[in-house]
Amino acid sequence: MKRALLVIDVQREYFDGAFPIRHPVGHLESILEVMDQARNAKVPTAVIRHHQPDPDSPVFCKNSEMWQLHPEVESRHRDALIDKALPGSFTNTDLDEFLKSNDVDTVSIAGYMTQVCCDTTARQAFHRGYQVEFLSDATGTLDVSNKAGSVTAEQLHESILVAQQMFISDVIDRNEWSGRL
DSSP states (O other), X not given: OOEEEEEEOOBTXXXXXXXXXXXXXXXXXXXXXXXXXXXXXXXXXXXEEEOOSSTTXXXXXXXXXXXXXXXXXXXXXXXXXXXXXXXXXXXTSSHHHHHHHTTOOEEEEEEEOIIIIIHHHHHHHHHTTOEEEEEEEEEEBOOEEETTEEEOHHHHHHHHHHHHHHHTOEEEOHHHHHHHO
């Protein structure tokens, strides 16, 4: 098994902007820990960064301050930086080529948000034949309310993890992931 770590959308928007991630506690520390472990184990790491296609978007506006990677992620080792404009990290990017060029058969998902870009990327990876590890404590989300209803970050995170484990991913925490390296 050859894995790659995908660090999805750990950008300032989720800390200082419109979408402050609040669950699980310690999510950023977990992401940084798995990035460091990946570097030490020579696991290829792709850092993925989102921008909105509309250059006037109030969130994730390319080249804006809130679009920037979190400074701790920016300062860590990565083998690829991939920009995307849709929730799935494979759509209109060179992620698949990066994984194939590194003979990867397993992707490990970390980052934000659990229910959008992490979930979509995990499903895309599964559809492409990759094994998927979804890191439960190195992904995160926030409370969501919209015209369909309201859900807490805890409920939302747990629901996505349960759904991922049903068929798509092996849902594990960072300690189990570390033991597999």
